[in-house]
Amino acid sequence: MSTAILSPAHLEGHLAFDHPLSPRSHLADLPALARAFAHYDARDLWETDTRRLPRPLGRLRRRARAFAEAFIAPASAELDLAPHLPPGQVHPAAQRVLQAAGRDGWLSYFLPAPVGSMGLSCALHSPIWQCSLVVEEFARACGGLMLLLSAHHLGVMPLILSGSPSVIWKHVRPIYQSNLRGKPHLAAFAITEPGAGSDAEEGHGAAAYRPGVVATRAPGGWKLNGRKVYISGGDLAQSLTVFAALEGEGMASWTCFLVHAPAPGFTVARTELKMGMRASGAAELEFRDVFVPDGHVIGGLRQGWVLNRATLNSSRIPVASMGVGFAAAATEIALQFALSYRLGGRRLIDYQDVQMHLATMVAETRAIRSLVWQEARHAWQPRQLFASAAKFHATDRAQVVAEMAMDLLADHGAAHEARIERVFRDIRLTRIFEGTNQINRLSLIEDWQGELLAPRAQLGV
Numbered sequence: 001m002s003t004a005i006l007s008p009a010h011l012e013g014h015l016a017f018d019h020p021l022s023p024r025s026h027l028a029d030l031p032a033l034a035r036a037f038a039h040y041d042a043r044d045l046w047e048t049d050t051r052r053l054p055r056p057l058g059r060l061r062r063r064a065r066a067f068a069e070a071f072i073a074p075a076s077a078e079l080d081l082a083p084h085l086p087p088g089q090v091h092p093a094a095q096r097v098l099q100a101a102g103r104d105g106w107l108s109y110f111l112p113a114p115v116g117s118m119g120l121s122c123a124l125h126s127p128i129w130q131c132s133l134v135v136e137e138f139a140r141a142c143g144g145l146m147l148l149l150s151a152h153h154l155g156v157m158p159l160i161l162s163g164s165p166s167v168i169w170k171h172v173r174p175i176y177q178s179n180l181r182g183k184p185h186l187a188a189f190a191i192t193e194p195g196a197g198s199d200a201e202e203g204h205g206a207a208a209y210r211p212g213v214v215a216t217r218a219p220g221g222w223k224l225n226g227r228k229v230y231i232s233g234g235d236l237a238q239s240l241t242v243f244a245a246l247e248g249e250g251m252a253s254w255t256c257f258l259v260h261a262p263a264p265g266f267t268v269a270r271t272e273l274k275m276g277m278r279a280s281g282a283a284e285l286e287f288r289d290v291f292v293p294d295g296h297v298i299g300g301l302r303q304g305w306v307l308n309r310a311t312l313n314s315s316r317i318p319v320a321s322m323g324v325g326f327a328a329a330a331t332e333i334a335l336q337f338a339l340s341y342r343l344g345g346r347r348l349i350d351y352q353d354v355q356m357h358l359a360t361m362v363a364e365t366r367a368i369r370s371l372v373w374q375e376a377r378h379a380w381q382p383r384q385l386f387a388s389a390a391k392f393h394a395t396d397r398a399q400v401v402a403e404m405a406m407d408l409l410a411d412h413g414a415a416h417e418a419r420i421e422r423v424f425r426d427i428r429l430t431r432i433f434e435g436t437n438q439i440n441r442l443s444l445i446e447d448w449q450g451e452l453l454a455p456r457a458q459l460g461v
Ligand SMILES: Cc1cc2nc3c(=O)[nH]c(=O)nc-3n(C[C@H](O)[C@H](O)[C@H](O)COP(=O)(O)OP(=O)(O)OC[C@H]3O[C@@H](n4cnc5c(N)ncnc54)[C@H](O)[C@@H]3O)c2cc1C
Pocket: 151, 189, 190, 191, 192, 195, 196, 197, 198, 199, 201, 205, 229, 230, 231, 232, 233, 274, 277, 282, 429, 432, 433, 434, 435, 436, 437, 438, 439
């Protein structure tokens, strides 16, 4: 093929849009009836997806992106490189984001007024879907700040899922309203113990586990003793949903206790210096005779295990959405690089194997977004099987997309300022928390076994 007839506005191996053999610009010349089925208005892909959403969710997605670009992205590199702070200290840049996020309603949007900030027009759509849209945008901008903001919702979730209007009024409303006033009040969710990560997420392991945090009866309430580890935002949280077994009983007695910090006997022992998401502290918490009044037992005694699993079913879809945000960031970074970098006198994007590499990244990102939106859309009562499948698959594929971006950028990708190495480190953590991806695979089967073992089981997938 001669390249002489091609205008400069084409990529190597492709015809310019005005070429007679190029379909896109000629679709408009088809007869009206054919145009109705074949012609399309090509737009930015993000814009297309946003317009496909129900209107209130499209507006939410735009607002989330605007907030992420104005407040989250600019602080990202600084917070990733900032020295590891002692527990309880918050970096000024993170504090500014927390205040702005609070005022803007990003720390209170699971419930509408008078409790929270969910827009009434959004109330017809699953909160998990709303959360997934927001989380994708925040993850695209900065993994650490995204986790700092998201872990708060995880901490509040057991309070909401307790299903008790008085818990929501007495405990959730003050948290939400304080954030809306620009006074950050964070919550954290504490299940993991030094001896139990998977065993706090999966029943078979839990059945043989000897609980590490134990509640002992005291006049008017309970005293908690033991340690929790890797609790996101546990270093800054003022409200913690802490899961503990009753003294002398096993994990079946797990109960959710609402602990307000600071409290006598409660200490943040340290935060981990971890590989990514550094703007969010992963705290080790120590409980020494921490008194919790009876009114702070959430969901009833021995209801903790089911509350924990319900919380995870709700949160794993937004975690899958973190994968989508990271994959989108990785793909955008790779595209930008391929357009601007020259190799052998040509733009990198003019190499067709690079085009194929990028096409795969785009398709992978869009495939996991489709998966997440499909599950999130219906997640009023999120099913364990679907939530776990979305979580492990989206985050695993996002890692592959980031790896592909690293391949393309080569040594440029190893540099901190290229951002892709940060994205790569951040994604890895989504494959560990909320249950490792191996545990999430088991969760899928655990939930499905009733159908798998039923007589004359229908094994449709
Ligand atoms: C950044 C970050 C943030 C976190 N935030 C929170 C938080 O906010 N709150 C909280 O409570 N926890 C949090 N965690 C803890 C997290 O949920 C646990 O790390 C996770 O559940 C895995 O537990 P573990 O690390 O103890 O691994 P382990 O349970 O020790 O597992 C070790 C290995 O064994 C495998 N394994 C375990 N059981 C089985 C089995 N039955 N069959 C096959 N393989 C198995 C696991 O997949 C893994 O590969 C966070 C962790 C990280 C890294």
